[in-house]
Amino acid sequence: MKTAIWWIRRDLRLHDNQALTAAHETARHILPVFILDPRLLSSPYAAEKRVAFLYAGLGALNASLRERGSRLIIRRGNPLNELTHLLNETGAQVIYAEPDYSAYARRRDHQVEKQFPVEWTGSPAVHPPGSVLKSNGKPYTVFTPFSRAWKALPAPRLPAKDQVPDSISTPGTITSLPLPDVPPEQNPDFPAGEAEAQRRLRAFICSDDQPINEYAIERNRLDYSGTSMLSPYLRFGMLSARFAAAAASEKIHSPSSPEDSNGAETWLNELIWRDFYMHILYHFPHVRRQNFKLGKIAWLNDPEQFAAWCAGRTGFPVVDAAMRQLVESGWMHNRARMIAASFLTKDLLIDWRWGERWFMQNLVDGDPAANNGGWQWTAGTGSDAAPYFRIFNPVSQGKRHDPDGVYIRRWLPELSRVPNEAIHEPWHMTTELQNKIDCVIGKDYPAPIIDHTQARQRALQVYGNA
DNA sequence: TGAAATGTTGGGGCG
DNA sequence: ACGCCCCAACATTTC
Numbered sequence: 001m002k003t004a005i006w007w008i009r010r011d012l013r014l015h016d017n018q019a020l021t022a023a024h025e026t027a028r029h030i031l032p033v034f035i036l037d038p039r040l041l042s043s044p045y046a047a048e049k050r051v052a053f054l055y056a057g058l059g060a061l062n063a064s065l066r067e068r069g070s071r072l073i074i075r076r077g078n079p080l081n082e083l084t085h086l087l088n089e090t091g092a093q094v095i096y097a098e099p100d101y102s103a104y105a106r107r108r109d110h111q112v113e114k115q116f117p118v119e120w121t122g123s124p125a126v127h128p129p130g131s132v133l134k135s136n137g138k139p140y141t142v143f144t145p146f147s148r149a150w151k152a153l154p155a156p157r158l159p160a161k162d163q164v165p166d167s168i169s170t171p172g173t174i175t176s177l178p179l180p181d182v183p184p185e186q187n188p189d190f191p192a193g194e195a196e197a198q199r200r201l202r203a204f205i206c207s208d209d210q211p212i213n214e215y216a217i218e219r220n221r222l223d224y225s226g227t228s229m230l231s232p233y234l235r236f237g238m239l240s241a242r243f244a245a246a247a248a249s250e251k252i253h254s255p256s257s258p259e260d261s262n263g264a265e266t267w268l269n270e271l272i273w274r275d276f277y278m279h280i281l282y283h284f285p286h287v288r289r290q291n292f293k294l295g296k297i298a299w300l301n302d303p304e305q306f307a308a309w310c311a312g313r314t315g316f317p318v319v320d321a322a323m324r325q326l327v328e329s330g331w332m333h334n335r336a337r338m339i340a341a342s343f344l345t346k347d348l349l350i351d352w353r354w355g356e357r358w359f360m361q362n363l364v365d366g367d368p369a370a371n372n373g374g375w376q377w378t379a380g381t382g383s384d385a386a387p388y389f390r391i392f393n394p395v396s397q398g399k400r401h402d403p404d405g406v407y408i409r410r411w412l413p414e415l416s417r418v419p420n421e422a423i424h425e426p427w428h429m430t431t432e433l434q435n436k437i438d439c440v441i442g443k444d445y446p447a448p449i450i451d452h453t454q455a456r457q458r459a460l461q462v463y464g465n466a
Numbered sequence: 467t468g469a470a471a472t473g474t475t476g477g478g479g480c481g
Numbered sequence: 482a483c484g485c486c487c488c489a490a491c492a493t494t495t496c
Contacts, residue, residue, distance in 0.1 A: 220467085338467065389496040390468050456469085460496060
């Protein structure tokens with residue numbers, strides 16, 4: 001075979017890339033193609049920061065392709081049309097691509113495979129949807145048995161180091177749009193590209209301090225970077241999920257000390273949750289629109305309260321810190337995601353879909369499956385969701401996971417002078433103190449927009465009816 | 467990967 | 482020594 005298209009979608013990497021490997025093994029020439037799809041780039045769920053991260057990732061991928069004598073070909077438009085043009089221009093005989101699982105992606109890919117020969121290979125999941133099923137052939141809807149079956153599959157193994165082809169031949173005649181401009185300083189916390197992803201993975205698992213060993217305990221701390229912060233890289237496949245899982249498995253089976261496997265186990269479990277939600281979205285695509293379970297919930301959907309939540313002005317410090325972290329940095333600690341989501345759906349009784357959309361509009365790592373799964377979990381409407389009566393108390397969550405208010409002060413500078421005793425409930429400060437530290441509640445920082453105790457009772461009532 | 471309400475236990479103060 | 486109360490600490494149940 002002469003020429004193959006490597007259609008890149010959410011696998012912006014050369015390492016452990018099965019589509020690239022398959023193309024390289026069968027074709028003399030490879031066209032690495034990325035199609036900018038206006039349907040996705042201007043969708044109501046698109047996020048400026050995520051698009052910037054994607055563009056920066058395309059730049060990084062292009063750079064490593066150039067080191068191998070190749071380059072990235074950028075097109076813009078409807079993917080079916082663009083692929084038609086490319087196949088006509090180049091005479092390529094086959095397309096290699098990694099599957100994707102959202103409803104839109106599957107419709108798109110189905111159209112393409114009806115017209116052209118496509119070889120689907122690899123997966124953004126560790127174990128692709130369809131590969132983890134109950135003995136009756138049906139998908140799991142409960143996490144624990146899912147994870148048991150997942151772990152019973154052959155463990156993913158680290159691919160050989162020399163697996164990345166050192167030379168990729170790409171015809172020079174094919175035209176490409178220029179690489180999209182990356183707004184400067186857009187994602188300072190997340191430099192794009194697989195080199196950075198690999199560096200972070202190594203720092204997390206292999207470096208001297210090995211944060212993964214403490215992950216079981218420290219992952220819940222908002223004021224301490226105990227998480228891997230790899231989600232954006234996994235989202236765009238700058239890190240292969242299979243590669244990450246293999247690294248975690250290796251750590252579990254040969255830990256530096258026996259108690260160290262605990263952290264790696266816990267982290268692997270999070271990768272399994274990621275797979276679980278991809279499988280759920282694949283088997284039950286309607287979850288993007290509807291509750292997986294529970295009837296209709298009588299949401300209040302107050303637009304002003306929603307705006308306050310989005311802006312981080314609810315008057316509950318840990319919630320507001322989380323929401324400001326999201327908007328300012330494009331990322332939110334997972335514990336904070338649960339706290340913020342519980343507050344929106346339970347305390348404010350606002351439809352989880354509103355929160356889901358806001359997260360998608362702001363998260364660098366925003367992924368339809370994981371984000372939807374997380375929201376339905378917290379709302380109590382998902383498969384294997386938190387029970388409806390599990391309602392987070394924003395004050396006690398703050399005290400437990402940010403005991404000294406470091407996280408709160410990091411994102412809410414107006415509270416920087418509030419003493420530790422009051423940092424989680426600043427409305428308890430005396431007016432004298434408020435004046436003295438120049439942080440008047442209701443002026444410099446909002447008073448709580450609801451009474452949590454009453455809101456909790458109300459949520460139990462409303463959810464009880466559903 | 468909750469939190470609040472309710473129940474139980476046991477030590478210590480005290481008459 | 483004993484019974485009684487209080488209440489913190491822990492356990493269990495409920496939402």
